[in-house]
Amino acid sequence: MKKRLRKYKIRYKRVFFAAAILFAGISFLYLLFHPVLLKASTIEVEINSEFKPEDQILFVLGDDKEVKIDGEVDTSKLGEYTINYKLHQYQKEVKIKVQDTKAPSITTKNLKTDMIQDIEPASFIEKCEDATEVTYHFANQEDFTKPGRYEVPIIATDxxxxxxxxxAILERCEDIKAPTIEHSDKKIEFKQGLLPDFLEDVSxxxxxxxxxxLDTDTSQVNFDQPGDYTLIYIGRDRSGNETQKTRSLTILKNEELNQKIVYLTFDDGPSKNTERILKILDQYDVKATFFVTGNQPSYNDWLKVAHEKGHTIGLHTFTHDFASVYSSTDAYYDDLRKIQDMVKDITNEEVKLVRFPGGSSNTISKQYFPKIMTILTKSLQDKGYQYFDWNCDSGDASGNNIPADTLxxxxxxxQSQYINILMHDTAAKDTTVEALPKIIEHYKSEGYVFKAIEIDSFAPHHGVNN
Ligand SMILES: [Zn+2]
Known part of the structure; x- marks a missing residue:
């Protein structure tokens, strides 16, 4: 019995020993042909998690720095990716599946609507968190055509x-309440022939x-006759509820209504030419407007003369440096305040006539501040300023010493009834001064009068392009 047991033990040991050698041999052979041992041949990765291809390597027979890894995994996008591991002649592919296994986290809100509003599943979603795009649908075929309270089951799918x-809960109601109309306390008052925007301050x-x-009914207003009138605002919601609000307006007599007027404007001064321009204006006894800068204060005395002679001084820009003036709305108003202060020193008046550098239609401001002209054209007027573009261009901005004949x-x-002519008052533009007499003579012979711009004068506005 004892002998037998010993014999058995010996045999067992031998078998074990042989098996171990066999296993080691097979493993070695396997590794010889598969020198890069990877964790798995297909790997699932959750979207947006971190994935490093080198972490998939379990063992390398040889120098693991020599393993070349090819391929990329974008864990921010669902999909199947392939990574190639190469060591000398050996190569092995691993498939990586980027997947989204977590359902969306949804917060809903309840809705109260009229009978007209389209009800979409997404309208009930207050907040949604998920790694991928989520679509919504109603769990049941819903019919919301009757007033009442509905409990609406919604399914969100990523x-x-x-x-x-x-x-979520939907309350469908008949809308029986009309909208409400509000407007500012500003009095509507305008000169005959100059139609304001009646909806400007109405909500x-x-x-x-x-x-x-929101519509305006002006059928009770006689625009040809100065006087006090009432206009009616009419508001209507989509359920057909209507409301009306009346507002009084005053049409003032307009002496200029049947006049043909030229507004001569000179930008960028004062300059050494201001004196010459003033002399010509005097000779023809006409008035004009100077949109000035702060760049040549040594000539500011001529602006004082211009003001005393009844010409108006408008605000162009203090620096005329587009890059800084249009770098922000604050920068614009900073520059405007500086030129306004300068003009106040000269005229003793808080001038609110503005000409934008480049005009309101300039596109150059886009490179410094997108949409700045859209903002400024509105905010300027809200602050009580008016900006004046031009509807007649002498062309003297296109270069220096352009022949006077061309100008x-x-x-x-x-040819319009009101003509605002753009010219420049700078040292380099002598031909503008030379051209001026002929320009004045032409319009005088056509029956035009020449006026300096006032705050309620005809204000041509270019379309805003930024
Ligand atoms: Zn200018």
Whole structure:
């Protein structure tokens, strides 16, 4: 019995020993042919998690620095990616599946609507958190055509097809309340022939309709006759509820109504030419407007003379440096205040006539501050300023010493009732001064009068392009 047991033990040991050698041999052979041992041949990775291809290597027979890894995994996008591991002649591919296994986390909100509003599943979603795009649908075929309270089951599905089920309350009501109309206390008062925007300071609100209509009824106003009138604002929501609000307006007599007027304007001065320009204006007994800068204060005394002679001084820009003036709205108003202060020192008046550097239609400001002209054209007027572009261009901005004949041709080609002519008052533009007499003579012969710009004068506005 004892002998037998010993024999068995010996045999067992031998078998074990042989098996171990066999296993080691097979493993070695396997490694010889597969020198890069990887964790798995297909790997699943959750979207947006970190993935490093080198972490997949379990063992390398040889120098693991020599393993070349090819391929990329974008863990921010669902999909299947392939990574190639190469060591000398050996190569092995691993498939990486980036997947989304977590259902969206959804917060809903309840809705109260009129009978008209389209009800979309997404309207009930207050907040949604998920790694991929989520779509929503109603769990049941819903019919919201009757007033009442509905409990609405909603299913949110992400791109990994994970679903979250939730629900919200919809209250469908008949809208029987009309919208409300509000406007500022500003008195509507304008000169005959100059139509203001009646809707400028008017707002309308409705309890259900986000975009109620707002119209103006001026059938009781005789625009040809100065006097006090009433206009009616009419607001309507989409359910057909209507409201009206009346507002009084005054049309003032307009002496200029049937006049043909030229507004001569000179930008960028004062300069050594201001004196010459003033002399010509005196000779023809006409008035003009100077949109000035702060760049040549040594000539500011001529602005004082211009003001005393009844010409008006407008605000162009203190520095005329587009890059700084249009770098922000604050920068614009900073520059405007500086030129306003300078003009106040000269004229003793808080001038609110503005000409934008480059005009309101300039596109150059876009490179410094997108949409700045859209903001400034509105905010300037809200602050009580008016900006004056031009509707007649002498062309003297296109270069220096453009022949006077060319300038005359450009500046006399305009034909509207009110003409605002753009010219420049700078040292380099002598031909503008030379052209001026002929330009004045032309319009005088056409029956135009020449006026300096006032705050309520005709204000041509270019379209804003930024
Ligand atoms: Zn200018």
């Amino acid at each position: 791109q990994g097809k994970n679903e979250t089920r939730t629900s 309308i609100k409705d309890d259900f309709d986000e975009n109620p209509s 005359i041709q450009n500046a006399t080609a305009c």
